[in-house]
Amino acid sequence: MNLKWLAACFLACLMVVPAGAAELDNDTLMYAGENESTINPLLNNHQELPTIIFSGLMKYDAHGRPVPDLAESMSVEGTTYTFRLRPGVLWHDGRPFTVEDVLYTYEALTKDKTLTSSVTSNYEDIASVTAPDEHTVVFTLSRPNAAMPDNFTIGILPKHLFAGRDINTAPANYAPVGTGRYRFVSWDAAGGYIVLERNENYYGKVPNIRRVIYKTVAVESTKALMLQSGEADVAWLNARYADRFRGREGFRNVDFQTANYRSCSMDFRSDFWQRNADSIAVLNYALDKPAIVKSVLAGHGSPAYSPIQKNRFGGNPAADMYPYDMKKFAAEMEKLGWKKGDDGIYERNGEKFSFTIQVRDYEEERVDIANVVSHQLRQAGVDMKIALVTRFDWTAGYDGFLAGFAAEFDPDAVFKDFVTGASDNTMHYSNAEVDRLLREGRGTLDQDKRRSIYGAFEVEYAKHPGHLFVAYLDGNYVTVEGLRGLDVSRVLGHHAAGVMWNIEDWTLERQPGV
Secondary structure (H helix, E strand, C coil): CCHHHHHHHHHHHHCCCCCCCCCCCCCEEEEECCCCCCCCCCCCCCCHHHHHHCCECEEECCCCCEEECCEEEEEEECCEEEEEECCCCECCCCCECCHHHHHHHHHHHHHCCCCCCCCHHHHCCEEEEEEEECCEEEEEECCCCCCHHHHCCCECCCHHHHCCCCCCCCHHHCCCCCCCCEEEEEEECCCCEEEEEECCCCCCCCCCCCEEEEECCCCHHHHHHHHHHCCCCEEECCHHHHHCCCCCCCEEEEEECECEEEEEEECCCCHHHHHHHHHCHHHHHHCCHHHHHHHCCCCCEEECCCCCCCCCCCCCHHHCCCCCCHHHHHHHHHHCCCEECCCCCEEECCEECEEEEEEECCCHHHHHHHHHHHHHHHHHCCEEEEEEECCCCCCCCCCEEEEEEECCCCHHHHHHHHCCCCCCCCCCCCCHHHHHHHHHHHHCCCHHHHHHHHHHHHHHHHHCCCEEEEEEECEEEEEECCEECCCCCCCECHHHCCHHHHHHHCEECCCCCC
8 A cells, every 4th residue: 555545544534524414314415526715607617516506598418518597598690699588596595686697797707807717718709798678688799609609608696796896806706606506505614625505496407415515625545535434425536546446335437538638738938948849749759648548547548639639529630640659759859950968868059858847746647647758758858857736836937737628518618728818828828820720710600610620720739739738538436336317428527527517317325324
């Protein structure tokens, strides 16, 4: 048994069951989730909790397609989207949901320059939002945008709790009030858990499970120990930990397809990449990605070559242009002017091919991936150093980080990541042709044409990448035997998020004595 596992055992032993949950019944689900710092769909819309506490005008169905939610209907005429709002919806605090809440939320997304959100680039085409009556909202776009129905899935905020406050720090971020399937009850930051109760006034199907106790857990091995000790009923685990439960009595493995990839994301603010960005793509030849999938992911994944590879508009085989080939790597490095020094590390213009990426120390799977990538690159003559950090530091001068991203729904999800100056382009990637293609893809409504455009984007990005793609992960969930209803129809996202998309259909039947 390794030291990490022993440490996790010790941590698990220190955990206490929340008050009122010492004798758990079939109405209480213990969920080993992720760390949370705020619960606000505008600030952390990719996480699990906002999607079950808040509702959007639209929501995603089992196939990842947007369908009406807080809206009874959506009609489109040119660049005008008209929503008819669902009547009788209540906020969790009993206040009525109104058109003013929708206007406030989209005003924040389109006009609030202080909003620290990664998604504002998704809403830059909205020219105006109006309410001709108390049941209708009309969005007028400045240009066609094929992804707008997807963007309307973002959760609506209650105006009465946010108006006149800084959205980034408002108290409602830590005691959220939504219109969704579950309502917030309490947050014990010291104890590491958030308690939710089902919304008995929900306008849709009220969940079967009454209470969700969401454990905020960072360490992957701790989640496995929580399942083993009865502290959790469900958790997303890395592939190795998930495999420890396969075939074990009392547990079930539920494996999902995801769009969740891992890569070395290069920071183009760094002096090294400003001088050597032309040499990122060639690194692919030096990576044995199938071996990484087999070893680190225990075979539960696939080699990665594109940020939209698992998207219904992605997976262009022409973008998979870098086979593992050490001879090709050496030849291409020579073309780029790199020569090996006496220490076996390539040099160019008096500079070593040496860079540093940061990896969060508690994410074992990412640390393992980084270590294998570093080892393989070292054998090829490239020095990739690893800096283990508790949280990512964007000002420390590192050359990149071990990243995880996903574009599980519309491929326009990568617009905010890769278009020059976009809201989530934290690594300052810039490529004029990528900008053109992503803008064209966003503005093209014909599905076949969009597929062609995004295929061209994949090829262009592969030629001039900002990421060294490594692998796509499967979503390896483990549950107690009595938890039923998890539906694998939908492709999951970053951190395998989205598993609770149909939580209203879940049921839990505990074994006697549990």
